[in-house]
Amino acid sequence: MKPETRKKIDELFRHYPERRGALLPAIYLVQEEFGYVGPEAARELAEIFEIAPVAVWEVLTFYNMFYTEPQGRHHVYVCTNLPCSLRGARPLIRCLEERLGVHAGETTADGRITLGHEECLGSCGTAPVMRVDGVYHENLDLERALAIVDQLD
């Protein structure tokens, strides 16, 4: 990892009575740099935190928002929990699957987009909703969802 990333991790430690408390924020920093956290980066983190590499791996694989494999350039996640489903989320995600030629959980062959479904995003009052590269798009209809996805490079 870059020295800047390492430096930022060191700055995190003072916020926690035990070093390990900084692990999740540190993983976010590494993921920001590489787009995912592979075995190599996980080993580096293990060294910094003075824990076994498997302990880092366990954490990486427990949380939905950490990736151990390379991802598409863009992340498109559609909420399919009950309030969103009641307001049309399932046809919407099927429509995106068709447009992108992938199933939810897969990445387009050109590496452009990873499509996925997600559990409730806390946006049920403005359902259906999708999260694109971390940004919420709410009150969606098919047309707008397609337009948003089409303009991703």
Next chain:
Amino acid sequence: MQTEPYTKLYLSEHYGNEAFRTLAGYEAAGGFQGLRAALARDPEEVTELVKSSGLRGRGGAGFNAGLKWSFMPKGDERMKVLVCNGDESEPGSFKDRMIMQQGPFQILEGLLIAAWATGARRSYIYIRGEYQYPIQCVRKAVAEMYDKGYLGRDVFGEPGFEHDIVVHSGAGAYICGEETGLLESLEGKKGQPRKKPPFPAQHGAFGLPTTVNNIETFAHVPYILSRGVEWFRGFGTEKSPGTTLFGVSGHVERPGLFELPLGTPLREVIAKAGGVRNNRALKAVIPGGMSMPVLTPSDLDVPMAEEFLSERGTHLGTGGVMVMDDTTCMARVACVISYFFRDESCGQCTQCREGTGWIHKLCERIEAGRGRPRDLELLESVPALMEGHTICAFADAAAWPIKGLLRHFRSDFECHISEGSCPFPESFEL
């Protein structure tokens, strides 16, 4: 997200006003009067006051907040910690997000009052990772407090009152909303709930004495101090004082957030949301987030407060009200619900890990018209095996809604089995 609830009382009075999201604007609107009133009293007195206000936790379990604060050990040399639970992942809940975005200083003031009352030296605000924007809003508010000298040492000019606030992002796991799962996660581990006892007040974050409260719980606290217990009890019911932000979703004309007194009849909550959409008839309501058993149209007059909902076999939970009209297939609803719980079980307890899997499999089979007559009995027996035998309440949360659906809508399931297909052609799609 809405920028303000469709109906407002004290908590959301200033929501939608850009200035209220800044420190200067918050102070101009009367911010920190609650904290100043607290600092003029002894810490024990503040705890007693909050206790007598009857403020119940807004994170789901409805425990008396002041009573919880009083469990923090006294005369203990260890650093004490507050944790503000901003994990909000109970499906159907979206109120904490509004508070973080529109009233971040209410949360911080509530934390400082709790810090004064309990002697806590540090707060962690744990916010679910998907809430990137709310995290930014709360971080910005904390930074403004430090810039103004309102955090750190001698907080609000009170010599020796030290407090720091750290905003910590989760990373996508429902179970981290459960308070001990959250604590594990905060410690940099998998978010698997702990066996209790010991309770967090004795052995919480990093082994330190800890109090965990929900975002909304903290946000109500300043008003109790600044306006008084009597005033606060002027809202809500005897056993559930104050207001809450009801989140209404699903088949209504105007879904969204509504600040209303606890105890407002369910009928009125739905009416505020414009009623059932397209003039359809109501079929079912989940009253408090997806873990809570379903109600039927015959329950519409129930006051929305825990003491009344529990009489009907359900709970207020987070106040997330999901409305379903008469097109809705309940076997489909069961599929969506059971998928969620299967997916989010942390896997530590066999009953929970296996039970959530079985339930989902049975629901899918029945919904698809491949169910066997025996499946319904099986579906009834599995939840009974899961309840009350696990490390955390997740297994109950997974069992309750299925039991509720079978109790009130058994015929929906029976139809699928006998006909081999879904009798609700207009139902939402799976």
